[in-house]
Amino acid sequence: ATAEPAGKTTRKTAGEPGEVRRITLYVDKFPDGQMGYGLEPGKPTIPGPLIEMIEGETLEIELVNNTDVTASLHVHGVDYETSSDGTRMNDSVVQPGGRYVYTWRTHAPITRADGTIAPGSAGYWHYHDHVVGTDHGTGGILLGLYGPLVVRRTGDTLPDKTFTVVFNDMKTNNLTTAPDFTAKLGERVEFIVIAHGNLFHTFHIHGHRWADNRTGTLTNPDDQSRIIDTKTTGPAESFGFQIIAGE
Structure with a gap:
C-alpha cells in the first residue's frame, strides 16, 4: 500500500x-x-x-x-x-x-x-x-x-474498516440481536453487501450517500455516477462501497 x-x-x-x-x-x-x-x-x-x-x-x-x-x-x-x-x-x-x-x-x-x-x-x-x-x-x-x-x-483507496452484511434465509428464534456497526467520525468505512436465499432486499444507511459505481466514490468533480442512499439486491448478487462516517 x-x-x-x-x-x-x-x-x-x-x-x-x-x-x-x-x-x-x-x-x-x-x-x-x-x-x-x-x-x-x-x-x-x-x-x-x-x-x-x-x-x-x-x-x-x-x-x-x-x-x-x-x-x-x-x-x-x-x-x-x-x-x-x-x-x-x-x-x-x-x-x-x-x-x-x-x-x-x-x-x-x-x-x-x-x-x-x-x-x-x-x-x-x-x-x-x-x-x-x-x-x-x-x-x-x-x-x-x-x-x-x-x-x-x-x-484504489483503502478503507479504515470493512463491514460485511449478508442477507440470507435463516431462523431467528432465540438468536441474539444483530451486531452494531460502529465507526469514528471521519473514518473511511467500507460495506460489502451479499444476498443469498430467495428474496430481494433493500440496503439503506441513514444519513449517508454513495456513488452507484465500482467503488462507491466519485473519481472527479465531473463524475456523473448516480448518487444513492438505498440499493436493492437479489439472490447471488453482491456490491460494495465506501463512505466517510458522519459525512
Whole structure:
C-alpha cells in the first residue's frame, strides 16, 4: 500500500499485484450444526473471512475439510478453470478429512481488437459452498458457508474498516440481536453487501450517500455516477462501497 505525500490527508491505496499468493481455508462445524469457513482450524466464522486480491494477481486457496460431509469452494467475479469451480459436475469438491487447492486469477481491463473495453476483475464479490445439502450447495449456504471477496485495482483507496452484511434465509428464534456497526467520525468505512436465499432486499444507511459505481466514490468533480442512499439486491448478487462516517 502507498500513502499521499506529507502535507495532504493521508490516504492509503492498494499497491501493485504480486504474482501468486497462497492461503489455507478451513471448513468446520459449529456445535449447533451450522458450518463456516475460517483461516485457522476449529475457528469458523459466519460470514467467512474477508479475502482481498489486487487485479493481476493469482490466489491459490487450499481448502481443508474438517467436517463429516463433502464441501467445496465456489467464487464469483474472478477467473478460474473448471477444476476450481467447486461443483460435483467436475469433481472439484473436498471429501470429509480431505483437502483441495482452488486457483483464482484476476486481470485488469483489456482493450479488445475492436476498441471496446473488456472489464477487469476489480469489484465486490463473494464465495460460497456449492455442494452441501444438494448438488447446488443450497444447504451449505443456509448453514453459513459463504464469505466476501474484494478485488482492488492498483491505486484504489483503502478503507479504515470493512463491514460485511449478508442477507440470507435463516431462523431467528432465540438468536441474539444483530451486531452494531460502529465507526469514528471521519473514518473511511467500507460495506460489502451479499444476498443469498430467495428474496430481494433493500440496503439503506441513514444519513449517508454513495456513488452507484465500482467503488462507491466519485473519481472527479465531473463524475456523473448516480448518487444513492438505498440499493436493492437479489439472490447471488453482491456490491460494495465506501463512505466517510458522519459525512
